[in-house]
Amino acid sequence: MAEHLDVAVEDDRWNELKLEDLAEKAVAAAFEQLGLPRESYEVSILACDDAEISKLNEEFRGKPVPTNVLSWPSFELAPDNAGDAPHAPPPAGKGPFETGLGDIAISYDTCAREAAEQAISLEHHTVHLLVHAMLHLLGYDHETDADAALMESLEVKTLETLNIANPY
Numbered sequence: 001m002a003e004h005l006d007v008a009v010e011d012d013r014w015n016e017l018k019l020e021d022l023a024e025k026a027v028a029a030a031f032e033q034l035g036l037p038r039e040s041y042e043v044s045i046l047a048c049d050d051a052e053i054s055k056l057n058e059e060f061r062g063k064p065v066p067t068n069v070l071s072w073p074s075f076e077l078a079p080d081n082a083g084d085a086p087h088a089p090p091p092a093g094k095g096p097f098e099t100g101l102g103d104i105a106i107s108y109d110t111c112a113r114e115a116a117e118q119a120i121s122l123e124h125h126t127v128h129l130l131v132h133a134m135l136h137l138l139g140y141d142h143e144t145d146a147d148a149a150l151m152e153s154l155e156v157k158t159l160e161t162l163n164i165a166n167p168y
Helices: 013-017 019-034 050-061 095-099 108-118 122-137 145-161
Strands: 005-009 043-048 069-073 102-107
Touching (some): 019 043, 043 050, 050 069
Parallel strands (some): 043 102
């Protein structure tokens, strides 16, 4: 695993899926799509189950239910106007990025259930969710229609580079 990616596996089912390899592909593809130097930023991922992600979702979002993926950006990069690209992160080692870009938690149970419901591979769904979370760490969101359109288009373009079909 690359030094810039820290994956903590709390649910062993993720090991069977080779989550670390999927995470490396997803994170690298997101950085490449945005033209950012991947090796310059650190990302931490917690690979857990529904019980753990429910606790995190309640603690940080006030929603005591499982979800597929959560992200915690270390820094605010959101754009000034809806539909605009977020602010670019400063060069690594300068400013706030000395401590890492942010954290992601992903739940095996919810991911597996959603993949089965959508009749898609768990691997492809997991990569999609990790790309989605990476974009959140980089300041993208889907709070407005314009922001959602921008974020979804970047997800689709990024997934295309990995030969993963449009999830929308």
